[in-house]
Amino acid sequence: xxxxNHHGSHAVGGHHDEGSYLAPKGGLVSTMWAWATTIDxxxxxxxxxxxxxxxxxxxxxxxxxxxVELFQPTTMVNGKVTGQVFQDAGGAVAAGHAIYNRIxxxxxxxxxxxxxxxxxxxxxxxxxxxxxxxxxxxAFPRLNLLxxxxxxxxSVLGVVSIIMGGVDTGWTFYTxxxxxxxxxxxxxxxLMIGAAFxxxxxxxxxxxNFVVTVHKLRAPGMGWFDMPLFVWAIYSTAIIQVLxxxxxxxxxxxxxxxxxxxxxxxxxxxxxxxxxFQHFFWFYSHPVVYVMILPAFGIISELITVHAHxxxxxxxxxxxxxxxxxxxxxxxxxxxxxxxxxEMASAVFSALTFLVAIPTAVKxxxxxxxxxxxxxxxxxxxxxxxxxxxxxxxxGLTGLPLGTLSTDLHLHDSYFVVAHFHYVMMGGTIISFxxxxxxxxxxxxxxxxxxxxxxxxxxxxxxxFNLTFFTQFILGTRGxxxxxATYIPEFTELHQWSTYGSFIxxxxxxxxxxxxxxxxxxxxxxxxxxxxxLSLEWETDSPPIEHNFHHEPLVKHGPYDFETTVPPHWDPxxxxxxxxxxxxxxx
Amino acid sequence: xxxxxxxxxxxxDAPLWKKYQAANHYRSKEEEFDAxxxxxxxxxxxxxxLFAGIFVGYAIFRMLYPEAWANGSAYLDWRWGGLNTVVLLxxxxxxxxxxxxxxxxxxxxxxRNLLITVLCGAAFIAIKLTFEYIPKWxxxxxxxxxxxxxxxxxDPHEPLWWxxxxxxxxxxxxxxxxxxxxxxxxxxxxxxGHYGPHHYTGVEVVGLYWHLVDLIxxxxxxxxxxxx
Numbered sequence: 001x002x003x004x005n006h007h008g009s010h011a012v013g014g015h016h017d018e019g020s021y022l023a024p025k026g027g028l029v030s031t032m033w034a035w036a037t038t039i040d041x042x043x044x045x046x047x048x049x050x051x052x053x054x055x056x057x058x059x060x061x062x063x064x065x066x067x068v069e070l071f072q073p074t075t076m077v078n079g080k081v082t083g084q085v086f087q088d089a090g091g092a093v094a095a096g097h098a099i100y101n102r103i104x105x106x107x108x109x110x111x112x113x114x115x116x117x118x119x120x121x122x123x124x125x126x127x128x129x130x131x132x133x134x135x136x137x138x139a140f141p142r143l144n145l146l147x148x149x150x151x152x153x154x155s156v157l158g159v160v161s162i163i164m165g166g167v168d169t170g171w172t173f174y175t176x177x178x179x180x181x182x183x184x185x186x187x188x189x190x191l192m193i194g195a196a197f198x199x200x201x202x203x204x205x206x207x208x209n210f211v212v213t214v215h216k217l218r219a220p221g222m223g224w225f226d227m228p229l230f231v232w233a234i235y236s237t238a239i240i241q242v243l244x245x246x247x248x249x250x251x252x253x254x255x256x257x258x259x260x261x262x263x264x265x266x267x268x269x270x271x272x273x274x275x276x277f278q279h280f281f282w283f284y285s286h287p288v289v290y291v292m293i294l295p296a297f298g299i300i301s302e303l304i305t306v307h308a309h310x311x312x313x314x315x316x317x318x319x320x321x322x323x324x325x326x327x328x329x330x331x332x333x334x335x336x337x338x339x340x341x342x343e344m345a346s347a348v349f350s351a352l353t354f355l356v357a358i359p360t361a362v363k364x365x366x367x368x369x370x371x372x373x374x375x376x377x378x379x380x381x382x383x384x385x386x387x388x389x390x391x392x393x394x395x396g397l398t399g400l401p402l403g404t405l406s407t408d409l410h411l412h413d414s415y416f417v418v419a420h421f422h423y424v425m426m427g428g429t430i431i432s433f434x435x436x437x438x439x440x441x442x443x444x445x446x447x448x449x450x451x452x453x454x455x456x457x458x459x460x461x462x463x464x465f466n467l468t469f470f471t472q473f474i475l476g477t478r479g480x481x482x483x484x485a486t487y488i489p490e491f492t493e494l495h496q497w498s499t500y501g502s503f504i505x506x507x508x509x510x511x512x513x514x515x516x517x518x519x520x521x522x523x524x525x526x527x528x529x530x531x532x533x534l535s536l537e538w539e540t541d542s543p544p545i546e547h548n549f550h551h552e553p554l555v556k557h558g559p560y561d562f563e564t565t566v567p568p569h570w571d572p573x574x575x576x577x578x579x580x581x582x583x584x585x586x587x
Numbered sequence: 588x589x590x591x592x593x594x595x596x597x598x599x600d601a602p603l604w605k606k607y608q609a610a611n612h613y614r615s616k617e618e619e620f621d622a623x624x625x626x627x628x629x630x631x632x633x634x635x636x637l638f639a640g641i642f643v644g645y646a647i648f649r650m651l652y653p654e655a656w657a658n659g660s661a662y663l664d665w666r667w668g669g670l671n672t673v674v675l676l677x678x679x680x681x682x683x684x685x686x687x688x689x690x691x692x693x694x695x696x697x698x699r700n701l702l703i704t705v706l707c708g709a710a711f712i713a714i715k716l717t718f719e720y721i722p723k724w725x726x727x728x729x730x731x732x733x734x735x736x737x738x739x740x741x742d743p744h745e746p747l748w749w750x751x752x753x754x755x756x757x758x759x760x761x762x763x764x765x766x767x768x769x770x771x772x773x774x775x776x777x778x779x780g781h782y783g784p785h786h787y788t789g790v791e792v793v794g795l796y797w798h799l800v801d802l803i804x805x806x807x808x809x810x811x812x813x814x815x
Contacts, residue, residue, distance in 0.1 A: 130612075135612060136611065136612035139622045139626065140622075141612070143626075171711060204630075204633055208626055208629045208633075211625075211629055212625050212626045213623050213716075215622075215625060216618060216621060216622040217613075217622075217778075242632060242633055243632065243633075245633070245637055246633040246634070246635075246636035246639075246640075247640055249637055250637045250638070250639075250641065250758075253758070254640065254644075254754065257730075257754060258731075259729055261731050261733050262731040262734075263731035263753070263754060264730075264731040264732055264746050264747045264750045265644055265648075265750055265751070267731075267732065268729070270732055270744065270746050270747055271648070271651070271652055271655070271743065271744035271746075272747060273647070273651075276647065277605040280643075329654075365712065534619065547611075577728070
């Protein structure tokens with residue numbers, strides 16, 4: 001691909017003799033200092049990735065603890081308690097169940113605020129967005145570094161709160177419970193809420209940075225509709241981050257004031273309104289559900305086109321569907337409070353909720369249409385993308401009975417809800433996050449991973465996931481309420497299947513961990529373009545040089561023009577899985 | 588005022604603003620300037636949404652408890668609020684004027700106006716503390732159930748009014764302090780000659796922030812002091 005020097009003197013000459021961004025700077029201490037103070041979006045992305053995966057492990061351990069407790073119901077046999085795993089020293093049943101409350105709060109708060117919300121935008125988005133746009137960095141690199149350290153501070157606050165004993169409010173911090181619980185060590189709750197507030201700050205600054213980057217730093221020749229769909233997804237996400245997060249900011253701030261000074265805004269005793277907290281909370285937290293899922297849509301769009309070597313079906317529909325989801329997301333928060341609103345308001349929110357199904361269904365149909373007659377390669381990212389289609393469709397469709405007033409009356413606050421949002425949050429977001437890590441792993445670290453074992457891991461995750469959560473749909477329809485530490489004996493068998501599934505899930509993720517470590521230690525060096533992709537990140541080195549490109553790239557083809565363009569730097573022999581039909585067809 | 592020359596570089600050297608180069612990932616200074624302005628406008632959007640929470644709370648509780656709100660408003664002296672409004676409006680004017688002088692390379696006027704803006708912010712905080720917060724708090728008109736000890740309250744929901752009052756004006760006062768610090772930082776950079784006709788991004792962007800701080804007070808003032 002040819003390059004040009006449009007502007008100014010600093011572009012002349014490019015960056016010919018630069019090394020990889022991963023190259024160490026001097027000794028260990030100075031290298032670590034260079035990473036801690038870096039304004040390079042790639043290093044920040046890698047640090048986010050490491051932090052998010054570490055916290056994912058922590059949240060996952062809490063999830064397993066929840067499943068272990070639920071393996072058997074707590075029952076009294078001859079005056080002895082059986083089936084209770086977590087017990088305090090005194091052996092009281094209620095005290096043991098209070099530990100369970102803390103563990104599931106820990107799981108929810110970590111997974112939502114520290115893993116799923118920042119995961120894809122901050123880790124993969126930071127690394128890829130400027131490269132996909134052909135830019136040298138994000139618009140405000142120092143602000144980006146600030147976001148990272150704010151994220152670290154927020155996560156540390158949350159972990160400190162956990163070490164002090166944790167909180168039992170649930171990740172939603174509903175008042176008046178969150179303003180009255182845990183008065184013995186009352187700072188823990190303030191710390192956890194403060195953590196969520198600080199993490200919100202990081203989210204706002206990252207989103208703001210990305211919006212400006214997309215507006216101002218696209219390479220010459222790249223119009224809005226020449227951007228990869230991952231960029232569109234991150235852009236839509238960033239808009240929600242900027243517009244929704246301030247509302248949770250003020251809400252959590254008021255909650256902290258409420259706890260410290262008893263301001264009364266959420267306290268019915270002096271006229272405040274606890275339901276106001278729920279409105280404020282969900283005005284943020286429902287849009288933020290789409291902060292979690294939109295980047296996943298972006299990843300899946302990239303994976304399906306690149307690994308099927310086929311132009312995306314309905315590019316503009318995909319781009320506008322992302323914006324459409326972002327817009328509708330602000331109008332549906334009331335469906336979390338059907339019980340506390342009038343009939344009319346509930347009906348309106350129910351109808352608005354169904355609107356979300358339209359742009360999301362457009363996306364699913366377009367992905368399937370893209371696969372049709374594509375040259376599909378069953379690499380780990382593609383296998384994961386297909387799993388995503390399966391799981392996300394279940395997750396999306398089970399949202400409809402929850403948005404319908406009559407069925408929601410029976411299903412709300414049951415395991416059906418738990419299963420539904422795990423199918424979306426985990427089956428959608430985490431699955432595509434892991435898929436994206438595989439897809440861009442060669443670019444990020446310059447090493448290939450073991451394709452066969454990655455697929456084994458993916459299949460274990462898929463089986464374990466379905467076993468864990470499909471059983472919970474059935475439990476929910478039979479009346480198992482969420483957030484309970486015990487249950488009636490009739491539910492035992494399904495709960496046990498669910499617990500078995502969660503350990504298969506653990507095994508799957510351990511396989512992935514092994515594959516990643518193996519790749520870093522002994523992986524084959526990655527070529528520039530292992531998959532035959534057309535977006536700009538495949539034109540630079542693997543791993544990229546510090547300024548991303550040797551010359552400022554000039555965009556001459558769309559990111560998905562597989563019919564008319566030979567992918568740059570691509571040798572099908574590099575493909576991990578030999579594909580004779582494919583190579584004969586295209587070359 | 589400062590005794591430094593318009594730019595502190597050695598004589599014969601170009602001033603700092605003339606030598607300014609855009610950061611390496613921008614193609615031009617203009618592009619960088621536009622990006623910074625867009626970034627600040629987005630940030631201001633988040634600020635508006637932050638205060639929106641307070642305003643929504645105000646509206647809901649005003650609707651539910653008009654008595655408490657009328658009583659609460661009557662305790663506030665519109666003259667102090669009005670004086671503070673004037674102080675902030677003057678500061679917004681001097682802020683806008685300092686951008687104008689940066690564009691015209693009137694270095695002395697730039698620094699003078701920035702300093703006046705900071706002093707106006709300080710005056711706002713001083714008036715707020717001396718004549719409003721401290722007397723009210725010592726009379727027991729404090730926020731919420733923990734501190735509220737005003738024995739003559741005629742409406743049981745008055746603590747809530749003071750909750751909204753202190754949260755709204757308190758978070759606003761925090762923004763005034765942040766804005767003052769930013770303007771003072773810009774003033775220090777202006778003394779070294781960083782700003783001039785071809786490069787005044789810092790003055791412009793901090794100015795935008797200051798205008799928003801002013802604007803939020805323009806909404807808080809009538810809602811809290813005037814309508815009862």
